[in-house]
Amino acid sequence: xxxxxxxxxxxxxxxxxxxxxxxxxxxxxxxxxxxxxxxxxxxxxxxxxxxxxxxxxxxxxxxxxxxxxxxxxxxxxxxxxxxxxxxxxxxxxxxxxxxxxxxxxxxxxxxxxxxxxxxxxxxxxxxxxxxxxxxxxxxxxxxxxxxxxxxxxxxxxxxxxxxxxxxxxxxxxxxxxxxxxxxxxxxxxxxxxxxxxxxxxxxxxxxxxxxxxxxxxxxxxxxxxxxxxxxxxxxxxxxxxxxxxxxxxxxxxxxxxxxxxxxxxxxxxxxxxxxxxxxxxxxxxxxxxxxxxxxxxxxxxxxxxxxxxxxxxxxxxxxxxxxxxxxxxxxxxxxxxxxxxxxxxxxxxxxxxxxxxxxxxxxx
Amino acid sequence: xxxxxxxxxxxxxxxxxxxxxxxxxxxxxxxxxxxxxxxxxxxxxxxxxxxxxxxxxxxxxxxxxxxxxxxxxxxxxxxxxxxxxxxxxxxxxxxxxxxxxxxxxxxxxxxxxxxxxxxxxxxxxxxxxxxxxxxxxxxxxxxxxxxxxxxxxxxxxxxxxxxxxxxxxxxxxxxxxxxxxxxxxxxxxxxxxxxxxxxxxxxxxxxxxxxxxxxxxxxxxxxxxxxxxxxxxxxxxxxxxxxxxxxxxxxxxxxxxxxxxxxxxxxxxxxxxxxxxxxxxxxxxxxxxxxxxxxxxxxxxxxxxxxxxxxxxxxxxxxxxxxxxxxxxxxxxxxxxxxxxxxxxxxxxxxxxxxxxxxxxxxx
Numbered sequence: 135x136x137x138x139x140x141x142x143x144x145x146x147x148x149x150x151x152x153x154x155x156x157x158x159x160x161x162x163x164x165x166x167x168x169x170x171x172x173x174x175x176x177x178x179x180x181x182x183x184x185x186x187x188x189x190x191x192x193x194x195x196x197x198x199x200x201x202x203x204x205x206x207x208x209x210x211x212x213x214x215x216x217x218x219x220x221x222x223x224x225x226x227x228x229x230x231x232x233x234x235x236x237x238x239x240x241x242x243x244x245x246x247x248x249x250x251x252x253x254x255x256x257x258x259x260x261x262x263x264x265x266x267x268x269x270x271x272x273x274x275x276x277x278x279x280x281x282x283x284x285x286x287x288x289x290x291x292x293x294x295x296x297x298x299x300x301x302x303x304x305x306x307x308x309x310x311x312x313x314x315x316x317x318x319x320x321x322x323x324x325x326x327x328x329x330x331x332x333x334x335x336x337x338x339x340x341x342x343x344x345x346x347x348x349x350x351x352x353x354x355x356x357x358x359x360x361x362x363x364x365x366x367x368x369x370x371x372x373x374x375x376x377x378x379x380x381x382x383x384x385x386x387x388x389x390x391x392x393x394x395x396x397x398x399x400x401x402x403x404x405x406x407x408x409x410x411x412x413x414x415x416x417x418x419x420x421x422x423x424x425x426x427x428x429x430x431x432x433x434x435x436x437x438x439x440x441x442x443x444x445x446x447x448x449x450x451x452x453x454x455x456x457x458x459x460x461x462x463x464x465x466x467x468x469x470x471x472x473x474x475x476x477x478x479x480x481x482x483x484x485x486x487x488x489x490x491x492x493x494x495x496x497x498x
Numbered sequence: 499x500x501x502x503x504x505x506x507x508x509x510x511x512x513x514x515x516x517x518x519x520x521x522x523x524x525x526x527x528x529x530x531x532x533x534x535x536x537x538x539x540x541x542x543x544x545x546x547x548x549x550x551x552x553x554x555x556x557x558x559x560x561x562x563x564x565x566x567x568x569x570x571x572x573x574x575x576x577x578x579x580x581x582x583x584x585x586x587x588x589x590x591x592x593x594x595x596x597x598x599x600x601x602x603x604x605x606x607x608x609x610x611x612x613x614x615x616x617x618x619x620x621x622x623x624x625x626x627x628x629x630x631x632x633x634x635x636x637x638x639x640x641x642x643x644x645x646x647x648x649x650x651x652x653x654x655x656x657x658x659x660x661x662x663x664x665x666x667x668x669x670x671x672x673x674x675x676x677x678x679x680x681x682x683x684x685x686x687x688x689x690x691x692x693x694x695x696x697x698x699x700x701x702x703x704x705x706x707x708x709x710x711x712x713x714x715x716x717x718x719x720x721x722x723x724x725x726x727x728x729x730x731x732x733x734x735x736x737x738x739x740x741x742x743x744x745x746x747x748x749x750x751x752x753x754x755x756x757x758x759x760x761x762x763x764x765x766x767x768x769x770x771x772x773x774x775x776x777x778x779x780x781x782x783x784x785x786x787x788x789x790x791x792x793x794x795x796x797x798x799x800x801x802x803x804x805x806x807x808x809x810x811x812x813x814x815x816x817x818x819x820x821x822x823x824x825x826x827x828x829x830x831x832x833x834x835x836x837x838x839x840x841x842x843x844x845x846x847x848x849x850x851x852x853x854x855x856x857x858x859x860x861x862x
Binding site: 303305307318320321322323329330331333334337339340355359360361362363364365366367368369370371372373376378379383413414448449 | 667669671682683684685686687691693694695696697698700701703704708719721723724725726727728729730731732733734735736737740742743745747777778811812813
């Protein structure tokens, strides 16, 4: 089994983690290494293992408890394992360097060091984040061990370039099917062209002015888009259906139901005859940055060069925590735009800044 | 080799032809049978065989020459060979009964009988009509043996329910690609949604009023339609392109170039940014029904219950003859709506009417 040195410099620990391949579904080796390292090097933690997820809790009896979470899996490797350093040692390259083994290294480094944090910490390391929702390890833990995930606030160490990105927008998808009547295109008057009938809805989407909504002090920019369209049977047939796939990214001032109602209203206003099928429904998560616990975190991060919190517009697993009633923020090393890129690489400065920010918050 | 009796009742000859499978690419056996039957039973004809096409000409020295043409191949068989009769013998069922072995039976029956028609006849029986244009046997003959296809008028025995359907509309297809800029749909403002931008063109198509154009006394109804649309990369990506496939069916008052110019103009008026690629270009064919030769044919058909000529809105191989400068009409037994249907079936009355109409024209 690969052995992890949790007392190594945090960037070296990140490299050790990258060097253990852990593509989704293949997290067993890295989970074993993490479990073994925490057992032997962080005896102050109470461990629970569930599949390839590990929950490690301090139990100091502090009045507050926070979750700090990260996933162990990566997208498939593309000649980018093992890790490598650039010439001046300022950047760590490799699969997972951004998404999100540098964040996991920050967590493990602090988990081993902080045996008496000023607020109790539940460290959550989980599997299957990069694949279909039904396999998600954090989701599984929330169903099987909800008591292990009780907390007043959570930090998910997804890449944010070491800034706080609060909560997340929700996302939903729907297939809008516009009916027509098929006919030979040489006798088009015998049919009804479903593609032509889509025009008013596309025009409504083109004219749609997405909102920017302020929630707990952060500005969430929304978007409503056709992300797909298909229609047509053959080159000589009037199409009997056109299907537009809509994606609505909505701010955490809305419940999922309110977001669905908005989409229904936009389509209805366009006047197109249609049927609607929801294909993906993921709630938003409030950042909770108006609570004292969160403010103290923001202050600690700001003191370590993290700048002002901003809204997270992409959907992340913070929403699973939000669904448990736990406000949550994203905070981790690396540029999120590089996640999943073959040239994924993380600045060492980010890794150190995140460690320092979290350490300050948990010990100040 | 299957043997054909060209002196049999014409509907029985149609059944014999159906019973020789001849799916496109597999016409060799039926071409052999036709060649052998014409050689032995119609010695007054001069035969040319090219691949699986046969050209059989009377050479009486008459002042006028007409082409009567039909294809030997069918679409794939679906448990509908051999042929069968309905209980009262009024309908012949089987693959090709409509498209177009009943028409071929009319041709062969008359070719054998009429050794001294009042106008010379070029009987053309050809292969590969039901597949890609490049394989079409009539097209091959027109390239390799243009001298064999000289004539003042032509009849193509495609199914028309024994009515004259003059000429044909042209058809063209074009892919209209509307560009966008890809972006993550959580940050839609960084992209340009190509699907949304398609709205004005679809609205223009929806509002488009197709013309009906009178040519040589027949009314050709046009149509301009989106027959396909596609766009979208993934459920979380702003689409960088939308592609609309247009199909324009245009009357024979227009050249292909004029039809293309019209499509270009309609798209330009919609104002959408786009690139255009022509994917299919097939000229129209004038019916030529204002010429005396054609009028005599229309009179002969009317005298045998065929009714008034009408325009052919679908594209057929008459356009290949039109491209050679030969006005042409469609005239054959069977309901064209049943062509290619698994339950393809042809009324015996249609077969007899077509034989009678053509015989009257060629002998009166």
